Amino acid sequence: KLNVDVDTVQHGVEGLMYLLTESSKLMISEIDFQDSIHVLGFSDELNKILLQLYLGNRKEIRSILSELAPKLPSYHSLEWRLDVQLASRSLRQQIKPAVTLKLHLNQNEDQTAQVLQTDPSTLLHLIQQLEQAMGEMKTNHCRRIVRNMK
Amino acid sequence: ILDDPDLKDIDPTVLKHCHAAAATCILEAGKQKADISAISTCLEDCKLDKERIEQFCTEYQKNKDALEILLGSIGRSPLHVTDVSWRLEYQIKSNQLHKTYQPSYLVTLNVENGDSGSHPDVSFSCTMEQLQDLVGKLKDAAKSLERAAQM
Numbered sequence: 001k002l003n004v005d006v007d008t009v010q011h012g013v014e015g016l017m018y019l020l021t022e023s024s025k026l027m028i029s030e031i032d033f034q035d036s037i038h039v040l041g042f043s044d045e046l047n048k049i050l051l052q053l054y055l056g057n058r059k060e061i062r063s064i065l066s067e068l069a070p071k072l073p074s075y076h077s078l079e080w081r082l083d084v085q086l087a088s089r090s091l092r093q094q095i096k097p098a099v100t101l102k103l104h105l106n107q108n109e110d111q112t113a114q115v116l117q118t119d120p121s122t123l124l125h126l127i128q129q130l131e132q133a134m135g136e137m138k139t140n141h142c143r144r145i146v147r148n149m150k
Numbered sequence: 151i152l153d154d155p156d157l158k159d160i161d162p163t164v165l166k167h168c169h170a171a172a173a174t175c176i177l178e179a180g181k182q183k184a185d186i187s188a189i190s191t192c193l194e195d196c197k198l199d200k201e202r203i204e205q206f207c208t209e210y211q212k213n214k215d216a217l218e219i220l221l222g223s224i225g226r227s228p229l230h231v232t233d234v235s236w237r238l239e240y241q242i243k244s245n246q247l248h249k250t251y252q253p254s255y256l257v258t259l260n261v262e263n264g265d266s267g268s269h270p271d272v273s274f275s276c277t278m279e280q281l282q283d284l285v286g287k288l289k290d291a292a293k294s295l296e297r298a299a300q301m
Contacts, residue, residue: 027249062247069244072256075276078284080291082298091221093183097298099291100228103259105274114272116261118231120295126234127292130257130285133236137253137278145240149251 016053023054024061073107099123179210180217186210229269233260255281 002009023033033054037047078101085096101116118126136142157165179189186207193203237256243249259272276284 025247065247066244066250068246072273072275075257075274075280075284078287080287082291082294088222088225090224091181091183091218094222096222097295098227099295101231101291103272103274115228116231116259116272117228120292122231122233123288123292123295126231127285127288129234130236130281130288133238133255133257134278134281134285136238142238142240142253146251146253149240149242 019050020054020057020061021065024058025065027058027062030055073105073112076104076106076111078103176210176217177221180214180221183218229261229263229272231259232262234258235260253278257281257284 019037023036028036030051033051034047037050042050080102081100083098083100085094085098087094097120099118099120101118103114103116105112105114175192178184179192184192189207189210190203193206198206235258239254239256241250241252241254255276255278257274257276261269261271263269
């Protein structure tokens with residue numbers, strides 16, 4: 001339909017892919033993008049179309065590229081349950097409270113669930129530690145770094 | 151016990167029987183959380199004299215709590231969380247993607263397995279929002295615990 005041979009089409013597609021991927025990866029500005037493609041000597045109308053293509057798809061391309069970075073399993077959700085152990089084979093008449101947790105994690109499109117248990121005092125310790133972690137982003141130190149890195 | 155100098159005059163087989171009998175008695179008493187009168191009655195039925203019963207019961211009382219803790223710790227349970235470590239990082243770029251500028255938390259739950267002792271810790275990454283979700287849920291659990299304890 002295009003009246004060009006297969007190779008040309010393939011090169012065209014690959015070239016377009018490379019252009020969009022590299023531009024998205026580097027997050028180049030509109031002006032830089034325009035300057036870059038100007039060198040190729042296309043018509044103004046084509047350049048405008050390419051720019052729109054870039055801006056329109058940048059976000060999605062970036063989110064796909066972010067999947068390629070090395071990473072650990074990521075948090076998905078947590079379920080919890082309160083249990084009280086009343087007896088076991090080795091000891092009767094107990095009152096042992098426990099918190100059972102089911103931690104759902106994502107790793108490369110697989111979801112894993114891990115069942116864990118903890119006691120009340122460790123639970124409070126976990127909460128305290130993680131709240132401290134959350135508070136870190138709000139400290140002056142972190143704020144300064146975030147500001148200066150942009 | 152077999153190496154104890156005070157006991158070297160006694161036939162080792164008898165010694166083993168005595169030890170086994172005493173151990174069984176103590177463990178059963180501990181398991182059932184028997185009180186002193188129940189133990190005394192039981193020992194009386196075994197035709198032990200008063201002095202020996204008293205000695206046994208005194209020793210038992212002294213070690214009762216430790217015994218219960220030990221017995222309570224035997225048994226299977228899911229991996230037990232003992233501690234948590236976290237790391238906050240700010241991502242700038244990767245070889246696939248530049249200018250990412252995202253804070254990210256790396257959380258490690260230190261985990262113990264009652265039977266074999268060690269187990270690889272559970273590590274995962276999360277965003278600020280995910281961490282908030284996690285902490286929120288843990289706090290819900292803690293609140294429930296408090297309410298249950300007051301009932």
